[in-house]
Amino acid sequence: MSHVPNGLENRLATRREMLCRSGVGFGSLALGALLSETGGLGRAARAADAVPAPAGMSANPLLPKAAPGKGTAKRVVHLFMNGGMSHVDTFDPKPTLTKYHGKEVPTNLPTERKTGAALGSPYKFRKYGESGLEVSEIFARTAQMADEMCVVRSMHADVPNHEPSLMLMNCGEARQARPSLGSWVLYGLGTENQNLPGFLVMCPDGFPIAESQNWQSAFLPGVYQGTYLDSRNTDIEKLIAHIRNHGVGPQAQRAQLDLLAELNREHLDRRRHEADLEARIQSFELAYRMQSEAADAFDVDREPQHVRDLYGPGVHARQLLATRRLLERGVRFVQLWHGAGQPWDNHDDLETGHRSLAQQCDQGIAAFLFDLKQRGMLDDTLVVCSGEFGRTPTVELPTPGANAGKMNGRDHNHYGFTAWLAGGGVKKGHVHGATDELGFQAVENKVHVHDLHATILHLLGFDHEKFTFHYAGRDFRLTDVHGRVVHEIVA
Numbered sequence: 001m002s003h004v005p006n007g008l009e010n011r012l013a014t015r016r017e018m019l020c021r022s023g024v025g026f027g028s029l030a031l032g033a034l035l036s037e038t039g040g041l042g043r044a045a046r047a048a049d050a051v052p053a054p055a056g057m058s059a060n061p062l063l064p065k066a067a068p069g070k071g072t073a074k075r076v077v078h079l080f081m082n083g084g085m086s087h088v089d090t091f092d093p094k095p096t097l098t099k100y101h102g103k104e105v106p107t108n109l110p111t112e113r114k115t116g117a118a119l120g121s122p123y124k125f126r127k128y129g130e131s132g133l134e135v136s137e138i139f140a141r142t143a144q145m146a147d148e149m150c151v152v153r154s155m156h157a158d159v160p161n162h163e164p165s166l167m168l169m170n171c172g173e174a175r176q177a178r179p180s181l182g183s184w185v186l187y188g189l190g191t192e193n194q195n196l197p198g199f200l201v202m203c204p205d206g207f208p209i210a211e212s213q214n215w216q217s218a219f220l221p222g223v224y225q226g227t228y229l230d231s232r233n234t235d236i237e238k239l240i241a242h243i244r245n246h247g248v249g250p251q252a253q254r255a256q257l258d259l260l261a262e263l264n265r266e267h268l269d270r271r272r273h274e275a276d277l278e279a280r281i282q283s284f285e286l287a288y289r290m291q292s293e294a295a296d297a298f299d300v301d302r303e304p305q306h307v308r309d310l311y312g313p314g315v316h317a318r319q320l321l322a323t324r325r326l327l328e329r330g331v332r333f334v335q336l337w338h339g340a341g342q343p344w345d346n347h348d349d350l351e352t353g354h355r356s357l358a359q360q361c362d363q364g365i366a367a368f369l370f371d372l373k374q375r376g377m378l379d380d381t382l383v384v385c386s387g388e389f390g391r392t393p394t395v396e397l398p399t400p401g402a403n404a405g406k407m408n409g410r411d412h413n414h415y416g417f418t419a420w421l422a423g424g425g426v427k428k429g430h431v432h433g434a435t436d437e438l439g440f441q442a443v444e445n446k447v448h449v450h451d452l453h454a455t456i457l458h459l460l461g462f463d464h465e466k467f468t469f470h471y472a473g474r475d476f477r478l479t480d481v482h483g484r485v486v487h488e489i490v491a
Contacts, residue, residue, distance in 0.1 A: 131429025154433025390417025
């Protein structure tokens with residue numbers, strides 16, 4: 001070897017060290033990306049029970065798991081009044097607002113659109129139950145269960161726009177793709193029925209705005225994403241596409257799936273940690289198993305007539321009764337939307353709009369709570385009812401080119417709104433927090449959406465600060481870096 005001057009040798013060594021470190025650095029980035037797909041080395045494996053898997057499949061990530069803490073709730077139902085249900089017309093009475101009806105009221109809170117004078121509620125409120133909970137006449141039947149309800153009148157969000165507020169309420173993040181609450185719950189607890197989806201979403205007549213982003217699994221494995229159904233359909237083959245195979249019998253289907261699983265296993269062996277492929281394999285198996293049990297679960301005509309009469313007629317009654325049947329069969333998380341788009345978004349004709357919407361679901365909600373209670377299921381089923389925000393106590397004014405001709409309606413309001421909970425370990429017949437005397441903003445014991453999520457996870461047995469998933473080099477959680485458990489509403 002030729003002689004190399006000391007100075008040049010040192011420079012070469014430094015260069016070699018630089019190249020080595022750079023190569024290792026890029027390799028580490030690739031490894032980090034690979035690990036992030038599965039939640040880190042061993043992290044995803046620890047999340048699922050180590051049990052034998054069917055041929056061609058890894059351990060089932062949907063098997064039931066125990067929460068690390070002592071939770072009081074085992075399952076969740078989210079009643080979503082999408083569009084923005086008005087709190088001052090439903091569960092947050094404001095006599096002062098009625099007093100100032102038609103008069104200008106001072107406020108320094110900017111609204112999404114121009115608003116004018118105070119708009120008193122067109123509905124009457126009265127007290128219900130031993131708790132004396134005040135509820136609007138349009139939810140008179142739901143109010144019969146007042147002594148089971150915990151009403152949070154001091155909710156607040158970040159912005160007065162539907163899409164980011166929907167993302168915040170459903171996924172804990174208004175801007176970027178994050179896993180939905182239902183996906184987090186399914187990831188943490190699995191599901192008690194392997195023949196049905198663990199996270200079901202029902203919305204009659206189509207999608208809400210932001211569509212499937214509302215129940216996305218994002219960077220969690222795809223197996224935790226919500227399964228959407230258009231609950232307007234009563235025919236099981238329309239409700240769940242391809243639920244029955246009319247050309248091949250069950251044994252032949254099983255043989256086909258076993259062959260497919262074997263081919264997929266060989267494919268997966270060469271592509272380790274591909275969460276999307278594993279989720280697809282799981283979906284094939286679930287679809288096969290659903291053929292027998294799903295038809296039974298959604299057939300509410302199998303219920304006695306007196307039960308169907310209790311829930312009443314209509315699509316909302318039917319999807320609520322189906323939800324009870326799903327919960328009995330071990331489904332972990334069910335989200336029920338009021339309808340496609342944003343039905344509660346009553347910028348005009350609020351009196352007729354809100355009354356009609358409430359009539360569609362009031363009896364069904366009351367029956368659902370009563371039915372769960374009498375079956376002993378309400379104690380460990382957490383029922384949450386909310387929209388993405390509330391509405392202004394002032395009337396929205398028509399503006400040229402935007403909402404022209406709108407009258408007697410309310411604008412979006414994220415400064416203060418109401419959510420109510422029942423069962424699952426929350427206080428009964430309880431009111432928490434308050435908005436100001438007109439209902440513009442939360443002023444007492446304020447509860448952010450992050451706080452609501454932290455409390456839901458707490459009731460399920462999780463510490464929201466420790467319940468994480470490793471992705472892209474950091475630990476993510478539903479509440480991001482925010483949130484506190486609202487212990488004041490926990491029984």
